[in-house]
Amino acid sequence: HPVNGLLVVDYKAQNIRQEATASALKLGALGLLVIAAVCLGIWFALVRLVITPLNAVEKATKALSQGLFDTQVPVRGNDEIARLGSSFNRMSDQLRQSLQQLRQSEHFLQALIDAIPDGIRVIDPDFRILKANAAYCAQVGQPMDQVVGSMCYASSHGRDTQCPYTMVRCPVVELCHQNGDQMTAQDKHIGIDGNELYVEVSSARVDMVVDGKAVACVVESIRNLDEQAKISQQQRLSEIGLLAAGVAHEIYNPLSSIDLGLTALQSDLEANEAAKTLEYFETIRTEIQNCIKITDSLLLLSAPAGNVQNLIALDEVVPETLSLLRFEAEQTGVTITHDIPNRSRILGSDSDIRMLVINLAMNAIHAMPDGGNLHVTTRREGGDIVLEVSDQGVGIAPQDLSSIFMPFWSRRADASTGRGLGLSIVRAILDRNNAKIEVESTLGKGSTFSVHFPDADHEVQDGNA
Template sequence: MPTQHLSRRFIVFLFGVLGLVSVCFLLMFYYFYSAQIADERTQASHSVSLLLKSSLERAMLRRDLPGLRDIISDLGKQEGVKEVMILNPAGEVRFASQPQRLGQTEAAIIQQFCPNCTPANLPLEPVTRFFTPNAGGELLRTFHPVRNKPECMQCHGNPASHPVNGILVVDYDAAPIREKGWVNILMLTGAGAVAVLFSAGAAWWFMRRYVLQPISSLDTASHALSQGNLAARVPVRGKDEMANLASTFNHMAERLQHSHQVLQSREQFLQGLIDAVPDGVRVIDPYFQIVLANRAYAEQCGVACPETLRQQYCYKVTYQRDTPCPPSLRSCPLAMLSAEQPTLKFMETLHRADTSLLSTEVYAARLPVVAGEAVASECLVVESVRDLDKAVQYSHEQKLASLGELAAGVAHEIHNPLASVRIALQASDQILDTSQENVTELKDYLHLVDEQVEQCLNVTRRLMKLGTLASGHPELVEVNGVIRETLSLLRFEREQQGIGEALQLDSSNPRILAADNDVRMIILNLAQNAFHAMPAGGELRVITRKQGATVEIRVEDTGTGIPDAILAHIFDPFFSRRHDQRGTGLGLTITRTLVKQHGGQIQVAEHAAGKTAFVLHFPDADDVPNVTQEAA
């Protein structure tokens, strides 16, 4: 929309008002001046007419008709006099300055003078009027009734019945009166125009200097402020109301700039705070728009900067949809959260823009919006998004951390053989010192050293197999051997807790296609999980057998069992109910992930107190269809 400048509107308004006032003033001046001129001319004509009437009356009393005609003729020749006539009451012209008018009946003149009058009721007072004759021009006509007097009764009858003997009509030229009025009006108009222009210029300068320029500065600063330039200020000149307005505006701008800086610092602090959270965090408004997100969530979505996610719709970012998700098909926190249910936990698959998928666990909470002292009806939704793939990723460092729990047992396993080796070496040294011929006893000691060193090497080999990086290709794994070697590493820990061990391994020596160290880690996690469930001792039982085309591994314990309330969550990341409260909550999650990676299944067969059983099923590597399918 084009801008209508206040200065232009002010100029138009100022000149419009001054012009209108000037026109009204000139019209009023013209009216009153013309009336004054006409009144003065009327008074003059009255004086002349009275003098003429007196002369006429004397001439009529003396019956000097030629003298009366001469007086009328001379008066008609005076400057400014157009015509002089004397009419009788019936309107007949008895005397006239123009002889051709004699004897004519001019009743219309009497009607102009007194409409609807008769010869018996003609008015007695003189009347003066402007009129325009048919020939054109403008005349000032004076009507003077000549009253009937007792001296005239002999010729004109009784004054009561004939009050007027005749009417003296004098026509003056009105053009000089009008011309004089117009000349004065033009002179006044010129002077008024000069005064109006000077007044308008002075008013324009004053308004521009003290009103329009400050308002223009305020408008420029306000526009800059609306465009985001919070440093815009207005120059303050003087101490009037406009200066106070400019000072108030600058104070408001300073407070706004300070508040904006405080908000920016708080926003940066909040952004840094949520960026420190390892899980993804996003805040959604009631209109499905993301108002805040952290760096972890940006990485989950596959974008470089969390600022790019702001004002985007959550359904577009999460599911690449163009419309909101149907609440009946998706878990939508905006639709499900309420004052009665302020939190929500659900699983969600994030669909990235590059068509890749990410499994996440979302914990959503309702955040009421505080408006002043009241709580608004609309609420924000804060979501914590956990990357399940990242949570269950089992790196080499995590394996080494899990192996730390075996350190005490492994140290014990290696300590005893090494002690035996030291004793044997000391005895051998003594034999050599006393006699160099007792070779048989020395050989026995050296044989003992060899056996103990071999035992240490076996322990270290088992530990190294468990800690090596997983192979990228599956291999044939003998299940029974892996179970024996892994459980041997836990012997010291098991004996310290008073836990017995029972192995029922299939004599057919079943084999599966998997990574050797992954299978060892599965057995290690399940065995340690069983130890944690038996703080007062018990029995660990491991069973292997073939069932059709699968190999079953069953791990049982006589511990505390698994309550029904938490059974559905034992495989969730970071979920732990260990007796000693030191668990990370990743053991069973990692176990399930490793089992699935090698085409297996894991389930809880029994979970009552006194008997808990985890059952694993893997494809049998010795079964031909399974081998063909794995090869494909």
């Protein structure tokens, strides 16, 4: 093929470069837009499908940690996030049910121990009260939220430091620190108002889990001895039952005299001896009056104690009450004497004062198994009437003086069986009648109980002044 000629084509490339550059820029911009749109779509998808559900789970977790166990997260779809939400909701339901069961168990346990009439408290080795019941709170006069978490020695003994266990038996020391098993002891608790409360404390060691650790704790059952020693009508009748033999003897003698008098009266009437007949009538009348007095004394003694205070003449009440003990005193060789001045008057419950005299006198008789003299007297001292009951018995040991008024404490010298309630009943009567008592005793010589009552006549004079 022969070359016939040359064709020369000449053009400017600048426009082509510009167009190519512009096309490239357009394509790049379009690519960036596509990438941005894809990223934005992915972002919205992540926010909607991942971040928002995870934020909801995070908020629900925080709410759950704050105790809001009814918290739930919304579940959409069936992906991993949705399954995570479903698992969280199931966990929340299980926690709520477990917490509900735990609360029910706690309420059941609290209701169970609140139904126990004795005081109950649980103490850890650091002397802190972990749990208590309503009866214990009533004993110490403190609300539940104040009792739980407080120190046992502060709650029951009003102390800032723990009790000196070298002087008193401490259940926490003996059972927790010295690995004891159980113990029972009598103690004296102090309420928030400062009143003393005699109690019997039965304690046992129990291993409990506290803050994830096994801890040896003490469970105390605290029985209020003062409550048991309160005078009830049944107790009054029980005390009066002890007087039945003496009363029967006291009534039998007048009735025998009446019978003899009637027999003699019948004989004299038949013989027409009028003078002697009048003497027999006088004897019969006197003995009938004696029977009436004894019966009245017994009825007044058995009457329920009331809240109304009456004016009581001790020169009448004390001799009448002591007459009921004459037979029992004679059986043990005890002579009863009294010296009660006129107008020895107090305000109080008649049956209470009679029961007080009976218990103090009975206590004195039991203290003289070999006989002796029981002397009752009254005197004025300042603004008080002092009733003194003195015996010539065995006396009371100095170390026992602080215990004689505790319920169920008994040390009878005549070896007879007693319930130990006599002097605790006396103390309850004194509290009700605004009185106080003092005791002086010497071993081998006897004891004197001095009861101080406000003088009714002195109070009247003060009121008129």
